[in-house]
Amino acid sequence: MQHVANLSASRAEPAPAAVAVEGVSHVYDGREGKVPALEDISMTVGAGRFVVIVGPSGCGKTSLLMMMAGLRRQTEGAILCAGRPILDPDPDRVGVVFQEASLFPWLTALDNIEFPLALRRAPREERRRRATEMLNLVGLQGFGARYPHELSGGMKQRVSIARGLVQDPPVLLMDEPFAALDEQTRMTMGHELLRIWSQTGKTVVFITHSLTEAVYLADEVLVMSARPGRIIDRILITLPRPRTYEMMATDVFGRLRDRIWQQIRKAA
Amino acid sequence: MTRLQIVLVRLALLVLMLGAWELLPRNGVVNPRLLPPLGDVLVMLADILGRPAVQEAILVTAAEVIVAFIIAVPVGAAVGVLIAENDYLGEIFKPLLFYVFSIPKSIFLPMFILIMGIGFQQKVAYAAFSTVFVVIMSATAAVESVRADHVLVARSYGATQMQVLTRVYVPSMMPFLLETLRISMIFNFTGVMIAEMYASRTGIGHLIANWGENFQMPQLFAGVILLAAVAIAFNETVRFLEARCSTWRT
Ligand SMILES: Nc1ncnc2c1ncn2[C@@H]1O[C@H](COP(=O)(O)OP(=O)(O)OP(=O)(O)O)[C@@H](O)[C@H]1O
Ligand SMILES: [Mg+2]
Numbered sequence: 001m002q003h004v005a006n007l008s009a010s011r012a013e014p015a016p017a018a019v020a021v022e023g024v025s026h027v028y029d030g031r032e033g034k035v036p037a038l039e040d041i042s043m044t045v046g047a048g049r050f051v052v053i054v055g056p057s058g059c060g061k062t063s064l065l066m067m068m069a070g071l072r073r074q075t076e077g078a079i080l081c082a083g084r085p086i087l088d089p090d091p092d093r094v095g096v097v098f099q100e101a102s103l104f105p106w107l108t109a110l111d112n113i114e115f116p117l118a119l120r121r122a123p124r125e126e127r128r129r130r131a132t133e134m135l136n137l138v139g140l141q142g143f144g145a146r147y148p149h150e151l152s153g154g155m156k157q158r159v160s161i162a163r164g165l166v167q168d169p170p171v172l173l174m175d176e177p178f179a180a181l182d183e184q185t186r187m188t189m190g191h192e193l194l195r196i197w198s199q200t201g202k203t204v205v206f207i208t209h210s211l212t213e214a215v216y217l218a219d220e221v222l223v224m225s226a227r228p229g230r231i232i233d234r235i236l237i238t239l240p241r242p243r244t245y246e247m248m249a250t251d252v253f254g255r256l257r258d259r260i261w262q263q264i265r266k267a268a
Numbered sequence: 269m270t271r272l273q274i275v276l277v278r279l280a281l282l283v284l285m286l287g288a289w290e291l292l293p294r295n296g297v298v299n300p301r302l303l304p305p306l307g308d309v310l311v312m313l314a315d316i317l318g319r320p321a322v323q324e325a326i327l328v329t330a331a332e333v334i335v336a337f338i339i340a341v342p343v344g345a346a347v348g349v350l351i352a353e354n355d356y357l358g359e360i361f362k363p364l365l366f367y368v369f370s371i372p373k374s375i376f377l378p379m380f381i382l383i384m385g386i387g388f389q390q391k392v393a394y395a396a397f398s399t400v401f402v403v404i405m406s407a408t409a410a411v412e413s414v415r416a417d418h419v420l421v422a423r424s425y426g427a428t429q430m431q432v433l434t435r436v437y438v439p440s441m442m443p444f445l446l447e448t449l450r451i452s453m454i455f456n457f458t459g460v461m462i463a464e465m466y467a468s469r470t471g472i473g474h475l476i477a478n479w480g481e482n483f484q485m486p487q488l489f490a491g492v493i494l495l496a497a498v499a500i501a502f503n504e505t506v507r508f509l510e511a512r513c514s515t516w517r518t
Contacts, residue, residue, distance in 0.1 A: 069424050089424045096424040102417040106439045106513075116425035119435070167425075 017044040017080070018171050018203035019068060024077030025228075026063055036228040037063050038074070043222060043231055047170070050197060050204045052214040054260060055224030056268040061207045064229070065175050068205065069096045081171060091116050095164035099176040101156035103148040103163075109155075110135060110144035113162045120167075134162035137196060154185040161193070165200065174206045178213070186210075187245070190217055194243060211264075215256045216243055223260060225267040233263045304486045313490035322475065329471040332388060332460045336395035341452055344400040348407025358408075365404055373398035374462055386467045395459030403452045410444035411437070443513045450506040457499055 026038040037060040045051045053061050066072040068079055070089040079086045081093045103112045111118075113131040122130075135144050138158040148156055157177055164172055177193075178186045190213055197204055208214055214221050215237055223233040237256060239247055247253050269277075286306055293300035304312075316322045351358040351365070377394055384390035414437055422436050464473025472491060479487040 071420065071424055089426050091425045096421075098417060098421065100417055102415075102421045104418060104421075104436070104439070106442070115422075115435075119422070119425055119427050119431055163425075 018047040018049070018082065019043075019045040019205065020080040021064070021068070022078045022080070024064070024067065024074045024079060026060070026067070026072075026074045026076070039228040039230050041077070041229065041231055043234075045171075045203055045205055047203055048201050050194075050206065050217055050219045052206045052208060052218035052221045053224060054208060054211065054214050054221060054264060055229060056226045056264060057209070059224045059227050059267070060229030061224060062175055065096075065173050065205065065207060068171075069094055069173055071096075091119075091167045091169060093169055094171045094173060095167065095169040097157070097160050097164045097172065097174040097177045099179050101148070101153075101160040103156055103159055105148050107147075108144060109140065109146050109148070109151065109159045112148070112159055113166050115163060116167050130166055131162070134166050135159075137165070137199065138162045139192065152185075153181050154189055157181065157189060158192070161196065165196075165202070169202075171203045171205070174204065176207050176209065179209065186213070191243075191245075193217065194241075198242070211257045211260050212248065214260060215239070215253055216248065221256075221260055223263040223267060232267055233260075235259060235263075301483075302485065304489060308486050309489040309493065312486040313493055316487060316490055317494075322472075325470055325472050325475050328388070329460060329464065329473065332391045332395065332464075332471065333457055336392045336399065336460060337453065337456050339392070340396040340399035340456060341403055341449065343396075344403025344452070345407045345448075347400075348404040349411050351404070352408040352411035362408070365401060369401040369405060373401075373459065377463065377466055380463070381467055386469065391460055391463040391468065391471070394463045395456050398459035398462075399452050399456040402455050403448060406444060406448035406451065410441040410448065413444060414440040443510060446506050446510045446513060450503055450510070453502055453506075454499070457495075461495070 021041050021043045024038055024041045025036070028035040028037050041064060043051075053064070055061055063072065067074045068081070068086065070086045073087070081090070084093075086094070103109075104115065107115065110128075110131050113134050114127045117127040117130060132144065135141060138161055140155060140158050140162070143151065143155065148159070151159065160177070161172075164174075178189045181189060193204075194217060206217060208217075218237045220237060221235045222231050223235070224230065225232045235256065239252060239256075289303070290306040292298040293303050293305045300308075351361050373394075376397065380390050380394045380397070384393055418436050418440065419432055422432050427435065460471070461473040461476075464471035465477040468474040472495060476488060476491040476495075479485075479491065
């Protein structure tokens with residue numbers, strides 16, 4: 001009972017932060033001088049929430065995600081995950097899925113999923129067991145022995161998601177993971193991701209350019225301004241779960257989508 | 269055409285060529301003094317392979333080829349990786365290396381002879397020199413073929429520098445490495461042959477040059493068949509390995 005009470009409470013107000021971004025700014029020191037990419041970003045992502053970030057191209061979404069993953073160090077501010085700062089990549093706390101599935105072409109699907117465990121020299125049997133579990137979770141049972149070039153774009157992204165989840169990190173960061181897919185596959189993958197999310201209870205930070213995708217997936221949508229990126233709006237998506245394709249045709253869906261669009265137009 | 273048809277046509281062409289080589293000189297259509305019949309050449313090949321002088325020459329040539337290869341490949345690979353990974357060194361040295369790469373290396377041979385004489389060292393040095401540039405170029409291309417997103421993925425899962433090297437760089441570069449080995453062996457072998465034919469007292473190249481000058485055609489052709497067989501065998505072995513790696517290249 002206690003558990004259920006907590007859950008319903010977390011819907012009303014944000015749960016304790018799985019990711020906390022505190023006053024993060026970033027300036028790139030590139031060939032053409034200093035480029036301010038992010039300006040004083042603060043946000044918190046409650047545990048188990050699905051947060052989508054949208055914003056004009058070049059506003060610093062990928063940069064922010066890289067910092068959350070510990071792959072790049074911000075010039076100012078702090079990023080905390082599970083209450084501790086992220087300074088380097090920490091696969092126990094954060095899994096990452098990139099736009100290109102970025103599978104290693106010389107490894108089979110199963111070996112790709114095992115890769116993070118192999119880096120830690122986990123025992124072979126445990127690796128196999130765990131990777132097979134993930135393969136099944138993403139709906140690819142029976143495809144473990146295939147090489148990436150033998151998989152469709154959607155299947156590759158499924159493998160990539162499985163790889164991101166294999167170490168069971170509480171947080172999954174996704175940078176336009178479905179952008180390279182055709183629209184039908186993209187819808188299916190969004191739906192699949194929601195299933196995986198509800199089955200695993202992960203916290204997801206998801207970047208996209210698709211407003212429909214944003215509303216369909218999110219608990220909340222953060223809108224960023226053009227460069228230097230700031231967060232200019234936070235829109236709670238109150239649609240009930242589980243989400244269904246039919247919801248896309250509703251007025252509520254349209255209004256939410258429209259509000260995000262207005263914000264982005266202002267931002268660009 | 270099916271695979272089988274292609275193979276059959278190839279075989280037919282080969283038989284046709286070898287048949288012509290055997291028959292035309294025997295019937296006097298082609299002067300057998302210039303082109304001895306294949307049968308005679310094969311008999312001669314068996315004969316010269318039994319001669320101690322030829323056996324010694326083979327050993328000398330093999331040693332030169334192997335030593336030059338062992339020097340040129342690691343040195344070229346190290347330099348190639350260095351200029352690919354280090355932007356500063358790359359900007360400075362890449363154009364220079366491309367210039368040198370475009371020069372026919374044989375024009376430097378007289379200098380090697382002046383400095384090092386006509387012994388083992390000179391031939392090894394010249395062959396290594398004529399090989400090292402193609403290794404540098406290929407190694408650079410191999411490093412540049414490593415995809416940045418693969419490195420990023422590995423790092424995001426906590427890979428150490430060493431793990432990025434062994435688990436991303438090496439497998440990414442594997443098809444290139446084999447191709448590099450194959451092509452550099454062609455350059456290397458050519459280098460040794462040129463050095464031996466130009467000025468030398470030993471080696472298969474030296475024997476071939478001698479047989480040519482003395483108009484000993486059966487010996488000359490026997491030597492050609494021997495070298496061609498060795499070169500093709502090496503090339504095809506590496507190509508076979510390459511094909512096995514290239515399944516995941518796409
Ligand atoms: N390594 C870098 N050096 C210099 N500038 C960079 C670097 N990486 C990104 N930038 C700049 O920082 C800004 C933000 O880039 P980023 O990739 O984070 O944007 P984004 O929001 O992900 O864009 P998109 O929606 O197109 O993916 C861009 O203007 C980009 O040109
Ligand atoms: Mg981006």
